[in-house]
Amino acid sequence: MEDYRRIADRLAEEILTGRLKAGERLPPQRVFAKRRRIAGSTAGRVYGELVRRGLVVGEVGRGTFVRAAPVPSGRALAEPATTAVVNLELNYPSVEGQSELLAGGLVPLLRADVLGEVTRTVPATGTAVAREAAAGLLAGSGWRPHPEQLLFAGNARQAIAGALASLVRPGGRVGVEALTYPLVKEIAARIGCVLVPLETDGEGLLPGAVTAAHRSAPLSALYVQPTLHNPTSATMGDARKRELAEVVRELGLPVVEDRIWSFLHEEGVPFAAYAPERVHVVDGLSKRVAPGLTVGFLVVPEGRVEAAAGALRSGGWTAGRFALEAGTRWIQDGVVDRLVADRRADAARRQRVVAELLDGFAVRADPCAYYAWWELPSPWRADTFTAAAAARGIAVTPGPVFAVGAQAAPDAVRLGLASVPVPALGQALRTLRDVARGGP
Helix, strand or coil: CCCHHHHHHHHHHHHCCCCCCCCCCCCCCHHHHHCCCCHHHHHHHHHHHHCCCCCEEEECCEEEEECCCCCCCCCHHHCCCCCCCCCCCCCCCCCCCCCHHHHHHHHHHHHHHHHHCCCCCCCCCCCHHHHHHHHHHHHHHHECCCCCHEECCCCCHHHHHHHHHHHHCHHHHEEEEEEECCHHHHHHHCCEEEEEEEECCCEEECCCHHHHHHHCCCCCCCEECCCCCCCCCCCCCHHHHHHHHHHHHHHHCCEEECCHHHHHCCCCCHHHHCCCEEEEEEEECCCCCCCCCCCCCEEEECCHHHHHHHHHHHHHECCCCCHHHHCCCCCCCCHHHHHHHHHHHHHHHHHHHHHHCCCCCCECCCCCCCEEEEECCCCCCCHHHHCCCCCCCCEEHHHHHEEECCCCCCCCEEEEEECCHHHHHHHHHHHHHHHHHHHC
C-alpha cells in the first residue's frame, strides 16, 4: 500500500507549482479514494497531512479548499512578517511625543556611575522598588497585588510561558477560549501541554464549559483573557467573573489571567480579585510603553513565588535589569500613566473610524480596544480575503490563526488598529470595504 505521505507530497507539489489553484476545491475524500484506488482512511490521512502543512483548509459542510495564502504562525503577531505597505497584523500603539517622554526617564540611567549597576543581572523577583512600583501600576478596583508576590519577565509572553510551565506538566491539558492569543499555541507546543478549546459567548468564557471539559478529562489549568479578549474584544461582567471563580475554586484549577490589554478598559474588579488563591496575573509594558524596551509582570498566588520564579529562570525568561530600571522610573515619574491616557484616546479615535467605514458589516469591537473582529460576508473565506488584502498591500490576520483544535475555522479576520497612522488606517479600511463588497 502506498504511503499516505507520498500521496500528500504529490498533491503538495501540484499546489506549490500552481497546477492546483488557490481556492480550488478538492474532491470529497471518498471520491479521492476511489480515483486513487486507496482506502478511505488513507484518503483522510492525506487530507489531514495537507491541512497540517497549511496547504488546504477543511470547512465543515463545504469541503476542502486549496489555501489562497499560507496561515501565518502566531509569531507573525509579534514580529514583522510581511512586506505589506499597511500592516494591520502587528498591534503596538505609539502616540505623538512618546519618544520625548521616554527619553527623560533614560537619561539618569546613562550616567557612568549608574550604568554599571543597572546593567547587572537581576533575579525574577526584581528589586523592592520595582515591585512596589509595579504593584501600584497593576492595582485595580478592589484588587492590589502584594509586592512580594510579583515576578518580572522579559515581556508578557514570557510571563505566560513561565506561569504555564510552573503549573502544567508535559502532556497536561490547559483550557482556553476557543479563539485565543496565537502565541499561546506556540508556548503550549514548546512546553508540551495540550490546549483544550472552551465555548464562549459575548462575555467570554462560559463557566459551564470549564466544568464539562474538566469532567471529560481533567484540566491542569486555564488561560483566559477576561478583559478585551483578543481577538473579539469580549469583556466579562462581574457576575460572570464570580461564577467562573466559583467553578475554578470548586475544581481546584489554577488560572492564568492575561490582562495585557486591560489598561484600555476602565473595568470593574479584575478576575483575580474573586479567586486570588488560584489566579496568576500576566501583564506588561509592551502595549503601554514600547515593544522593544519592555518588562512583563507575573503576579502569583501566595506560596507560588519559588515555583514560578524557578520556571522563569529555567526558561531564560527573566527581565533585563536595564529594562526593569527604565520601566520602574517611567511608572514612578507618571510617564506610563500619561501614555495610557493618550492610548485610550487614540484607541477610541481609531474605533470611530472603524465604526464609520465598516458600518453595515458584522464587526465585533469594543469602543476602547485596539482591534476589531470582522466576520466576513459570504462567500468570502478568511484565507481568500487575506490574500486579496495582501494583493492590495494590506496585511490582516486570518481568523484560523486564533482557532484552537479541530473546530471549524471562522471566516473572519482581525484588524489591528494600533500600528499605522490614522489616515493610513482609514484608507486601508476603505480598500478592505470595497474588496469585501466586490466579492472573491
